[in-house]
Amino acid sequence: MTTANPTSSTPQNSQNNLPAWDxxxxxxxxxxxxxxxxxxxxxxxxxxxxxxxxxxxxxxxxxxxxxxxxxxxxxxxxxxxxxxxxxxxxxxxxxxxxxxxxxxxxxxxxxxxxxxxxxxxxxxxxxxxxxxxxxxxxxxxxxxxxxxxxxxRFKKHELSEPEEQIFLDKSVTSGGAWRRLYDELTAKLVFTVDGKNYNEAEISKLLQDQDPQVREKAGKEFNRVFKENAHILVYIYNMIIKDKAIGDDHRGYDRPVASRNLVNQVDEKALEALTTAVREQYANISHRFYRLKAKWLGVEKLQNWDRNAPLPFCTDKHYSWEESVKIVLEAYERFSPELKKLAEPFFNPEHSWIDVPPRDGKRGGAFAMPLPEQYHPYLMLNFVGKQNDVLTLAHELGHGCHMRLSVTQGELNDETPLTLAEVASVFAEMITFQSLLSQLDDDKDKLCLIASKVNDMINTSLRQIAYHFFESRAHEERKNGEISIERFEQIWKEEITASLGDAVNIDENSISAWPVVSHFYHAPFYVYAYSFADCLVNSLYQVFQEGSVDDFQGKYLTLLSETGVKRYDELLKPFGLDANDPKFWNKGLSLISSYIDELERLDKKLGL
Ligand SMILES: [Zn+2]
The missing domain is CATH 1.20.140.70 (Oligopeptidase f, N-terminal domain)
Incomplete structure (x- = not known):
């Protein structure tokens, strides 16, 4: 019972005895x-x-x-x-x-x-x-x-009723229309590799292929198709930025990022501290990691499409569902028996709250679904027994436990912002990752697990900040008029190259696909929240490891129960942390760099 067959079709029935939700x-x-x-x-x-x-x-x-x-x-x-x-x-x-x-x-x-x-x-x-x-x-x-x-919270920026009505009526033909055009255009893009056609999701998978030639063809085609459509995609983006600026101007937001910060309840100062800290760590974290990765892939320089390539000497370990549940619950228990108690009901044999196996027609990915207090949250997975699936279970179950805690604040009150919504899940993933790591004896297995984790951490904590710098500059420069295709590519190249370092080659084959980041179009300034959440958890995790805070676990569970009703600055106080201080963010980032130290050590030891 290690893997489920993703192509078989038995809708609504459990497959290979893996639970379906009830x-x-x-x-x-x-x-x-x-x-x-x-x-x-x-x-x-x-x-x-x-x-x-x-x-x-x-x-x-x-x-x-x-x-x-x-x-x-x-x-x-x-x-x-x-x-x-x-x-x-x-x-x-x-x-x-x-x-x-x-x-x-x-x-x-x-x-x-x-x-x-x-x-x-x-x-x-x-x-x-x-x-x-x-x-x-x-x-x-x-x-x-x-x-x-x-x-x-938004009262200060609200307009009179008739003005609001005009904005609402016009939104269908302004911002909303541009976003729809973007969606319809990108959904129809066709990518062709070796005579075969792919959509965007399919070709993205090819970028993670073992075969470097497949990745290269896919990477170049990906860029080519976006370049071919740049005249429309760039025009749409120019309009979306301008549309936002008009609204911001009337509503009295002083900076393009200001309305997003208000939604996220994030202070400009904390955001500044985060982005500065991340930029200062580009060299120590991502540049260093990609140098290692280039060596492991046997090339002098990685191409952009090699960033997420699997390592040639790593094989994916397989875990049964029962093993995975055991690993995750044990990891939770080691951290806090209280947390395990919150997680256990999800595995109630009498009533399944988790939909585990992939099936024909089932949505991809994984999520946790909150419900009011009188009901129980549900989790959806597509578990096939890979190491990553164990971490995904830990992640979604973390959300589930968080939901059970925060919902006690009341249906209307629980308004957890994105920046805090990922705390429990990322933290749960971290303790499970540590647990998996401690169970490995083989150095190569350890290196593979850590490398895959670091790859993910860089994509979330560092890359999203490079995106943030890109969109900040785009919104700033747009104030002086429309931005050309070439100028967007130039800004993109500068920000991405700064973040990846000289071990990754960014040339004309990889600078045109930036419009693939749909958040730029759909939710301006959304991307930094991913990094904010991840770095915040890493800092918290470091405090836990240092053992410097009494009853960390109790305080942590209290934090989870209050994410909907308190701001992050208040929530972090019991841990002696201050998000306005770059040192806070460096604490979290130093966790990633310590993993890279370990990768360098293992690399030397194994003589790779
Ligand atoms: Zn999540």
Missing amino acids: LSDLYSGMDDPQVNADLEKFKQLNQALSDTYKGKFAAISAADFLQALREVEAVSVLGSKLGVFAYLNMVTRMKDAAAVAFYQNIDEKMTEYAKPAVFFNLEINQLPETKIQELLADPGIAYYKPFLETVR
Whole structure:
């Protein structure tokens, strides 16, 4: 039972006895009469909110406002239950037209039914601060303080109602239209290697092929196709940047990154400390690693398409599902028996909360799905027994445990930003990685495991910051007018070369594909959050290893339970950490460089 066959098709059944999830906790199936009953209830509750409270917040009593908050919370719980069920029911059988239609139907109806309640947040934002403070004096309302703060965080940048309406109406033909054009164009790109056609996801896989010639052909073709479409992709990006700048200008954001920082609840100073620390570590971390990698691949210089190539002397170890669960739970337990207790219910033999094997028609990748407190979170995997699958289980299970903890703050309050959403998962992956490593005796196996981890860490912690520098410069230069294809390529080349170092060759065959980073188009300034989250966890992990904080584990679990209601700076205080200080980020980055020290040591010992 080490691997499951990804091409066999047994939808909704467990394969090779690997568990499939059981959604009966939510509904017994698409034909469960409770689905329609709940949809109807969802519609009525939303309408009732509008009938009872619309236009009345200005003079509302504390008792009525509390009642309104509780009703909104109930609507939110019901909406989550319906929406999550429809989604989970679909993702394991995307080729089942009935399941897809069921999801679309629920989604459309809920969007329609929720419309009458749109006034709720808008009217909260129209309340003067004195009224909010008066309401918050009520202990019942004070419970919802994190929710109210989230709603009011953007108040300062909100425009008048008619202005907001114009922006909303025009968004369909401005930013939204450009993003749609980008999506439609990139989805249709065709890449041809040796007479065979590939889409973007397929050709990306070829870039990780064992055969260097396959990687080279794929890498060059990847770049060629983007270059061929550059005139449109660059135009779209120019428009998206300008569109954002117009909105920012009216809303009073002083810098292009400012609105994203507000969403992420990140201070400009902390971001500056992070990007500076990462840039200073380019040489010590990625340049050093790629020099080693070039040597291992037997070339003087790596090509851009070799960055994620597998090492020729490494073989993937295989793990059964039972072994993997055991490894992960033991790693959790070694860190904290409390954490293991949070994880164990996911493996309840009576009710499976995890969908484990890949199946025909099942979505790729892995995720954890949160649900309100009265339900249990679900995990989706595509487990085939590779070493990476063990780490993915650790990762998603980390999310699952985090969700079980943070949801106790309440359905409306739990608004964990992306920068904190990955703490538990990355940390869990780290303790499991250490555990896997400690079980290996063979030096080459150790080198392979560490090298693959470092490869991932560089892609997340360092590369995303190079992306951030690229988009920062793009938004800055756009202020002076449209940016040409060549100029974008120039900025890209400078930032990428700085991050990768002289062991990687970046030439005209690898500077045109930057528009593949869809976040540049869909969510400007999103990418730094990946690095922020990863580096933050690495710093925390270093503190844990140093043993300098009493009851680290207890404090860590408290941190997880409060990510939705407190900011990162407050959350880090019990650990003596300050994210505005570059030293904080260097602490995390030094973990990666210590792995590279170990790689150099093993490399010498093995005489590779
Ligand atoms: Zn994750």
